[in-house]
Amino acid sequence: MFASARPITLLLLLHLLGSVTSLSIHTAAPPIQSQVSPPSHVQSDVSSFPSSVSDPPSISSGGGSATTAGCPLTTSPSTVVVRFDDPFTVNCSVPVTGFPLLGWEIKLEKELMPNPDTTQGRFLVWSVDRMTKWSIEPSCYALSEQGGQCHIELPVIVYKPPDFVAISIADHSGPMLEGRVYTLQCEAQDVAPVGRLLVTFYKGPSALRQQQSIDTVKEPVTKVFTMDIIPSKEDNGAEYWCEAKLELGPDGPQHPPVVTSQKLKATILFGPNLVCPTKLQVREGQSLSCEVRGNPRPSVTWFRDGREVALPAHSTREHAGKYTAWTIGHLGQKNFTVEVEVLGGRGTTNFLNGYFLLGVVLIQMITWL
Numbered sequence: 001m002f003a004s005a006r007p008i009t010l011l012l013l014l015h016l017l018g019s020v021t022s023l024s025i026h027t028a029a030p031p032i033q034s035q036v037s038p039p040s041h042v043q044s045d046v047s048s049f050p051s052s053v054s055d056p057p058s059i060s061s062g063g064g065s066a067t068t069a070g071c072p073l074t075t076s077p078s079t080v081v082v083r084f085d086d087p088f089t090v091n092c093s094v095p096v097t098g099f100p101l102l103g104w105e106i107k108l109e110k111e112l113m114p115n116p117d118t119t120q121g122r123f124l125v126w127s128v129d130r131m132t133k134w135s136i137e138p139s140c141y142a143l144s145e146q147g148g149q150c151h152i153e154l155p156v157i158v159y160k161p162p163d164f165v166a167i168s169i170a171d172h173s174g175p176m177l178e179g180r181v182y183t184l185q186c187e188a189q190d191v192a193p194v195g196r197l198l199v200t201f202y203k204g205p206s207a208l209r210q211q212q213s214i215d216t217v218k219e220p221v222t223k224v225f226t227m228d229i230i231p232s233k234e235d236n237g238a239e240y241w242c243e244a245k246l247e248l249g250p251d252g253p254q255h256p257p258v259v260t261s262q263k264l265k266a267t268i269l270f271g272p273n274l275v276c277p278t279k280l281q282v283r284e285g286q287s288l289s290c291e292v293r294g295n296p297r298p299s300v301t302w303f304r305d306g307r308e309v310a311l312p313a314h315s316t317r318e319h320a321g322k323y324t325a326w327t328i329g330h331l332g333q334k335n336f337t338v339e340v341e342v343l344g345g346r347g348t349t350n351f352l353n354g355y356f357l358l359g360v361v362l363i364q365m366i367t368w369l
């Protein structure tokens with residue numbers, strides 16, 4: 001698109017005038033006068049730009065260079081990804097003839113910075129020693145011999161990894177109860193741009209969930225990401241943590257900045273739970289074992305016929321009957337009843353009986369014969 005009516009037209013005029021006649025153009029446009037002999041390499045420091053008091057910048061979210069249809073300009077790189085305070089360089093070039101003038105125009109917080117440098121050559125490099133602005137909208141333009149101009153916008157992503165990332169449980173501290181809902185929160189402190197932050201919650205080595213913000217703010221912000229968990233007794237001792245990664249795309253650093261939180265070791269209170277079946281079969285001679293588990297470890301007392309007993313290490317048929325476990329756990333007192341059946345001799349009874357029957361049948365058959 002060849003849009004006219006931009007300050008550039010004036011600039012071309014001045015430029016052409018300047019090169020044909022040697023008119024003094026000093027008073028015409030002070031910011032432009034210094035560019036009569038266009039260099040091919042431009043140095044500027046964004047921090048030296050006057051800061052603006054205007055409204056927050058309007059942000060065209062998302063990257064991708066907006067090549068105006070038919071405009072032959074290209075920039076290298078096509079998107080600038082720069083860490084705050086770091087330098088960058090970008091080269092705008094026009095591969096065809098017919099564009100006598102090339103320049104950069106930088107929009108900073110809604111203000112148009114008269115970027116000084118233009119060239120009559122095929123490319124113009126723009127360098128910034130220290131990137132100290134969060135929001136900047138540069139475009140490279142070329143004036144056409146036919147009149148008018150075209151331009152290409154350069155997306156710039158200014159990033160800053162979070163100062164720290166911390167995990168906690170919302171409105172809670174100390175041990176958690178099994179089966180209740182808790183909210184894990186992962187706080188990323190002072191990160192930009194938060195919309196490119198990918199937050200992953202972990203339990204031990206396994207990722208639980210990933211989250212992203214839809215916020216398009218370019219300045220650093222502190223953001224809390226949350227996820228609900230319902231811990232079970234298996235989670236006792238598990239370590240919850242989170243990781244915040246800035247996903248800056250193919251033009252970003254080779255290793256995307258990653259900051260991880262501390263580890264939050266979960267203590268889950270549960271039980272007491274009866275581990276054995278309520279109808280328990282043990283073989284004669286085996287131990288009668290039935291565990292009651294919980295955290296904290298419950299106190300367990302076994303009763304049989306109203307009397308306190310120890311569970312037998314070697315069961316005999318006399319040990320069959322109804323046992324009651326009287327337990328005290330974190331939620332108070334709880335009783336379990338277990339009916340114990342003691343099976344005859346070491347599991348060989350049925351087997352021997354079978355042989356015995358077979359023997360009887362054989363003897364019968366022999367006597368018949």
Ligand SMILES: *[C@@H]1O[C@H](CO)[C@@H](O)[C@H](O)[C@H]1NC(C)=O
Nearest residue numbers: 076091092093122123124125
């Ligand atoms: C800028 O790009 C042009 C065209 O690709 C190339 O010829 C030129 O060497 C580049 N300049 C710099 C300083 O990288």
Ligand SMILES: *[C@@H]1O[C@H](CO)[C@@H](O)[C@H](O)[C@H]1NC(C)=O
Nearest residue numbers: 303306324325326333334335
């Ligand atoms: C549990 O069993 C003990 C002993 O038999 C008894 O004294 C107590 O009342 C029982 N408690 C409950 C809650 O059933």
